Amino acid sequence: xxxxxxxxxxxxxxxxxxxxxxxxxxxxxxxxxxxxxxxxxxxxxxxxxxxxxxxxxxxxxxxxxxxxxxxxxxxxxxxxxxxxxxxxxxxxxxxxxxxxxxxxxxxxxxxxxxxxxxxxxxxxxxxxxxxxxxxxxxxxxxxxxxxxxxxxxxxxxxxxxxxxxxxxxxxxxxxxxxxxxxxxxxxxxxxxx
Amino acid sequence: xxxxxxxxxxxxxxxxxxxxxxxxxxxxxxxxxxxxxxxxxxxxxxxxxxxxxxxxxxxxxxxxxxxxxxxxxxxxxxxxxxxxxxxxxxxxxxxxxxxxxxxxxxxxxxxxxxxxxxxxxxxxxxxxxxxxxxxxxxxxxxxxxxxxxxxxxxxxxxxxxxxxxxxxxxxxxxxxxxxxxxxxxxxxxxxxxxxxxxxxxxxxxxxxxxxxxxxxxxxxxxxxxxxxxxxxxxxxxxxxxxxxxxxxxxxxx
Numbered sequence: 001x002x003x004x005x006x007x008x009x010x011x012x013x014x015x016x017x018x019x020x021x022x023x024x025x026x027x028x029x030x031x032x033x034x035x036x037x038x039x040x041x042x043x044x045x046x047x048x049x050x051x052x053x054x055x056x057x058x059x060x061x062x063x064x065x066x067x068x069x070x071x072x073x074x075x076x077x078x079x080x081x082x083x084x085x086x087x088x089x090x091x092x093x094x095x096x097x098x099x100x101x102x103x104x105x106x107x108x109x110x111x112x113x114x115x116x117x118x119x120x121x122x123x124x125x126x127x128x129x130x131x132x133x134x135x136x137x138x139x140x141x142x143x144x145x146x147x148x149x150x151x152x153x154x155x156x157x158x159x160x161x162x163x164x165x166x167x168x169x170x171x172x173x174x175x176x177x178x179x180x181x182x183x184x185x186x187x188x189x190x191x192x193x
Numbered sequence: 194x195x196x197x198x199x200x201x202x203x204x205x206x207x208x209x210x211x212x213x214x215x216x217x218x219x220x221x222x223x224x225x226x227x228x229x230x231x232x233x234x235x236x237x238x239x240x241x242x243x244x245x246x247x248x249x250x251x252x253x254x255x256x257x258x259x260x261x262x263x264x265x266x267x268x269x270x271x272x273x274x275x276x277x278x279x280x281x282x283x284x285x286x287x288x289x290x291x292x293x294x295x296x297x298x299x300x301x302x303x304x305x306x307x308x309x310x311x312x313x314x315x316x317x318x319x320x321x322x323x324x325x326x327x328x329x330x331x332x333x334x335x336x337x338x339x340x341x342x343x344x345x346x347x348x349x350x351x352x353x354x355x356x357x358x359x360x361x362x363x364x365x366x367x368x369x370x371x372x373x374x375x376x377x378x379x380x381x382x383x384x385x386x387x388x389x390x391x392x393x394x395x396x397x398x399x400x401x402x403x404x405x406x407x408x409x410x411x412x413x414x415x416x417x418x419x420x421x422x423x424x425x426x427x428x429x430x431x432x433x434x435x436x437x438x439x440x441x442x443x444x445x446x
Contacts, residue, residue: 071305073338079297086296109337 002034002047003134003174005162006102007142008114008127009150012183013104014190015045016159018134018174023050030176038064040186041106042077047131048099048119056097060084077105081115081123089121100131106182133170138162152181156190163193202317202324213325214318217348220274220327221361226395227260227271228367229331229343230357230375232384235411236333236341238271239388241361241396245403258423261408265290267300267419268334269410273361274348275327282328286310303334307344307352315350325349329360333410335419341410363395370394381409389436399440400433402426 003018021032036044046053103115116129128142145158167173177193202213225243240260264286272279289309293301317325325348332344346352357375359367407424
């Protein structure tokens with residue numbers, strides 16, 4: 001089961017995902033990067049059915065790129081989030097994409113943003129979010145620790161605490177995780193656990 | 194000779210011309226003028242109304258304006274040409290802007306709107322067998338990418354970004370006047386009288402509020418919202434009187 005969490009800080013967004021790729025009871029690999037870049041300042045964390053995840057994310061990313069090429073300007077995070085939601089909504093009543101996802105981005109004008117979407121085309125702008133079993137353990141923890149002026153170190157501490165909780169309490173807890181941060185300088189890997 | 198190649202809209206003539214498109218532009222040069230210019234703090238659009246009659250019921254439901262239309266909160270336009278064609282195009286503009294807003298929850302950038310309409314207009318010059326739209330449009334708008342912008346499109350589907358431009362009757366004279374007298378970064382308070390003066394020069398008769406439409410696109414400094422304002426008769430009268438007086442004085446001297 002995929003584990004994704006996201007935390008919006010003062011001037012950054014931090015996302016964490018587990019790095020196992022598995023099919024039923026087999027672990028195919030333990031170092032899979034599941035945080036997919038959309039452009040220099042936005043990423044997708046997509047969980048759910050195997051084919052839909054990749055197909056949907058590639059479809060959205062291609063269309064975002066097409067927009068940028070056609071119009072010589074990049075979409076901001078809000079626009080990508082709403083566009084993505086629209087695609088989920090359109091497909092919902094015929095052949096739905098079974099994925100839950102988070103979109104994390106940084107815009108020069110408006111700063112960091114984190115969006116939570118689910119397979120029913122729900123869209124919410126959030127300060128903290130997560131998908132999968134892991135989120136059940138981490139969200140209330142984040143509620144306690146989050147505040148608007150969050151720094152990178154505080155956010156890492158939050159994620160570390162979340163991972164510890166998941167490892168302790170979730171039967172099928174993934175062993176390895178990757179933490180990425182997005183700010184004015186783009187997307188970078190902060191650490192792997 | 195040309196007659197053989199001009200009744201079908203979507204074919205070239207032997208000289209490589211699209212006659213129907215050219216005829217459409219001819220129709221526009223006989224229609225009421227529209228002139229626009231970029232000012233430091235906004236865009237000004239002024240137009241000459243051709244349908245003037247005391248019997249016109251301006252409070253009737255429907256199209257109160259002949260020349261000026263609002264496309265979205267942040268984009269307005271002025272048309273020149275066949276009014277019925279213009280209505281269709283303005284509706285297409287409005288649909289395009291709302292579709293974009295629905296998909297992205299962000300206002301459509303002005304140039305993208307212009308390009309979208311122009312692609313539609315171009316379609317009528319290449320396939321379908323239908324005549325082109327007999328309308329040229331001046332688009333005035335603001336977006337966060339390029340600030341205040343002014344664009345002009347014609348029946349061929351071509352468009353350009355302008356600091357100042359005129360379409361419709363007398364547009365050559367008006368454009369020449371703009372070329373020689375246009376000053377960049379004029380405040381709105383000076384741009385409006387200037388543009389009215391240009392309109393006066395390209396019109397034969399003297400100006401009055403029932404013959405002129407004036408609109409501005411500006412931005413409220415506190416809220417950042419784009420403001421589209423149509424000048425009604427009361428505000429228009431003093432501006433037109435000033436322009437008429439200037440015209441008189443210039444004619445007499």
